[in-house]
Amino acid sequence: xxxxxxxxxxxxxxxxxxxxxxxxxxxxxxxxxxxxxxxxxxxxxxxxxxxxxxxxxxxxx
Amino acid sequence: xxxxxxxxxxxxxxxxxxxxxxxxxxxxxxxxxxxxxxxxxxxxxxxxxxxxxxxxxxxxxxxxxxxxxxxxxxxxxxxxxxxxxxxxxxxxxxxxxxxxxxxxxxxxxxxxxxxxxxxxxxxxxxxxxxxxxxxxxxxxxxxxxxxxxxxxxxxxxxxxxxxxxxxxxxxxxxxxxxxxxxxxxxxxxxxxxxxxxxxxxxxxxxxxxxxxxxxxxxxxxxxxxxxxxxxxxxxxxxxxxxxxxxxxxxxxxxxxxxxxxxxxxxxxxxxxxxxxxxxxxxxxxxxxxxxxxxxxxxxxxxxxxxxxxxxxxxxxxxxxxxxxxxxxxxxxxxxxx
Numbered sequence: 346x347x348x349x350x351x352x353x354x355x356x357x358x359x360x361x362x363x364x365x366x367x368x369x370x371x372x373x374x375x376x377x378x379x380x381x382x383x384x385x386x387x388x389x390x391x392x393x394x395x396x397x398x399x400x401x402x403x404x405x406x
Numbered sequence: 407x408x409x410x411x412x413x414x415x416x417x418x419x420x421x422x423x424x425x426x427x428x429x430x431x432x433x434x435x436x437x438x439x440x441x442x443x444x445x446x447x448x449x450x451x452x453x454x455x456x457x458x459x460x461x462x463x464x465x466x467x468x469x470x471x472x473x474x475x476x477x478x479x480x481x482x483x484x485x486x487x488x489x490x491x492x493x494x495x496x497x498x499x500x501x502x503x504x505x506x507x508x509x510x511x512x513x514x515x516x517x518x519x520x521x522x523x524x525x526x527x528x529x530x531x532x533x534x535x536x537x538x539x540x541x542x543x544x545x546x547x548x549x550x551x552x553x554x555x556x557x558x559x560x561x562x563x564x565x566x567x568x569x570x571x572x573x574x575x576x577x578x579x580x581x582x583x584x585x586x587x588x589x590x591x592x593x594x595x596x597x598x599x600x601x602x603x604x605x606x607x608x609x610x611x612x613x614x615x616x617x618x619x620x621x622x623x624x625x626x627x628x629x630x631x632x633x634x635x636x637x638x639x640x641x642x643x644x645x646x647x648x649x650x651x652x653x654x655x656x657x658x659x660x661x662x663x664x665x666x667x668x669x670x671x672x673x674x675x676x677x678x679x680x681x682x683x684x685x686x687x688x689x690x691x692x693x694x695x696x697x698x699x700x701x702x703x704x705x706x707x708x709x710x711x712x713x714x715x716x717x718x719x720x721x722x723x724x725x726x727x728x729x730x731x732x733x734x735x736x737x738x739x740x741x742x743x
Contacts, residue, residue, distance in 0.1 A: 376412040380419025387424065391593050396444065396605040397571060 424589070431588045435596075439479040439488065440496040442598035447549040448584065448591035453497070454517045454550075462522040463493040464741055467510045469502030469539070471673050472527050475724040483725075486734035492741055493522070499547075503532040503539035504653040505563060509551040511660050516554050523741065524666055526657070528696055529673040529723060530689065530711075533650045534640035541649045542566070559656070562649050630721040635680055638722065641688035644695055654696070658703030669740065670700045672709040674733070675723050678716035708740065 353359045360366040437456060441449065457465070466472050466484045473496070474482025484496035497510055507526050514521070531537055543551065545566045552560065569577060584591040594604070601609035615621040644651050661668045672693065677685060693711055700707050713736070718729030725733060 376415035377419050379412070379416035381423065383416060383420040384423040384427075387420065388427065388589070391589060392596060392600065393606045394593075395607055396594060396597060 424587075428588050431592065431596075435588075435592060436599070438595075438599075439485040440473055440482060441499050442595050443500065444594045444598060444604050445499065445546055446592055446594045447546040448588065449595040450497075450513075450546050451550055452592075453495070454513055454519060457495060457514070457519045458517045460495075461493065462520050463495060464523040464525060465514070465519075465521040466494065466496045466498050466525045467502075467507050468498035468525070468527040468671075469506075469529055469532070469673075470498070470500040471529065471723055471725065472496065472498035472525075472671075473500055473502070474730060475500060476720055477727055477730065481727040481730055483730045483733040483737065486731060487738060487741065490734075490738060492738070494741075498527075499544055501539045501542075501544050502527075502529075503537065503542075504528070504650040504657060505541060506539060506543055506547060508653040508657045508660065509543050509547050509555065511657060512554045513547065513551045515660070515664060520664075521666055524661065524668040525671065525737070525741070526668070527671040527673045528654065528700070530675065530684075530692060530696075531638050531723070533644050533648055533692065533696075534638065535649075536637055536640065537650075559653075562652060630679060632679055632682060635683060635722050639680070639684050639689065641684075641686065641692070643688070644692050651699075654699065655703075658700065658705055662704050668705045670705045670707050671737075672697060672707065672711045673723055674710045674714040674719070674725060674729070675712070676714075676716055676719040676721070677712055679719065680722055708737070710736070 350359045350362050353362065435452075437453060441453070457463075464487075472482070472484060474485070479485055482496065484494055484498070488494050488496075499506075511524070532539060534540065541563050543563060543566075548566055552565070555563075568574075572580070589596070597603070597605050600606075603609035603612055612621070615624070646652075660666075675684065683689075693709075697707050697709060710733070714725065714729055714732070718726055718732065720726055
């Protein structure tokens, strides 16, 4: 028996009791979650990325 | 096959979300009190297109003085005038000059914008070849206006050199992506909006510098002293070959041709700081020359060259928040007419 999950004999049985895994484990959820993750990564790269397009030509004293 | 199907679904979900976000950005991205430090061609084009649909209003087209250098947008004179009810838009930016004013007017004209009034400033330092904007357009303005200029006009200008950090294929790819993806095209404006700086790293660095006191020490070390401005003002007579003069004349002609009322501000200048360089007859002659040129072309001139005290300046020509308040107070009654 694995600790905290009465009756569970292996990792799969433990995960089966986890509500998050229950969502992630659904066949349709995998690519959707991956798509959302990819979206967040793309947006984060654009928003938090370093500015390489400085147009500043004003010269201070 | 199953993996490929899953990947296809993931990419489709990502694209759908990006398309949705892009629609939201296009619809709701704000119009600022002034263009950002590092505004993109996409933002400027968006602003000009919006102005074409707005009722005619006063449009400020100036340099960093009217932009509100080193001040929050809320403290700049054009913003203060807007807060008092003036229907106005501030298209001034750091690095303005007569060439930039002319190019901006051509851009507005090409989009069918009919200003109620154009307010621009004429800064004597910009007639100097040493000025960084003497014959350079702001890169974003250049992107949008270059093809609107004649071949002769383009010959007078130095185009922005190609990027040294990007390969030609990257530049092409960048242009292609920019053409259909608003989030990407507006990235520099989005970063300034979110972080108040060119990007998150600079914003973090600024916060650390401010917290450690390093910023205060740097600012103290950069107090403007007269020697820093030696050579900023070219006192030789402004001649017909002067690029800024040529574009100022073109600006006057364009305003007259399009029947656009205009006010030119002779830029407030810190005569206390610059006394040894500009309190000479040559400076006065050049100032009088531009004044006469503008007035004879039908542009109303407000001469503020000596109208401000040294305490109202940050440096040679940029006004403090109090200086901007007084500038707004001076312009308000004139613009309300």
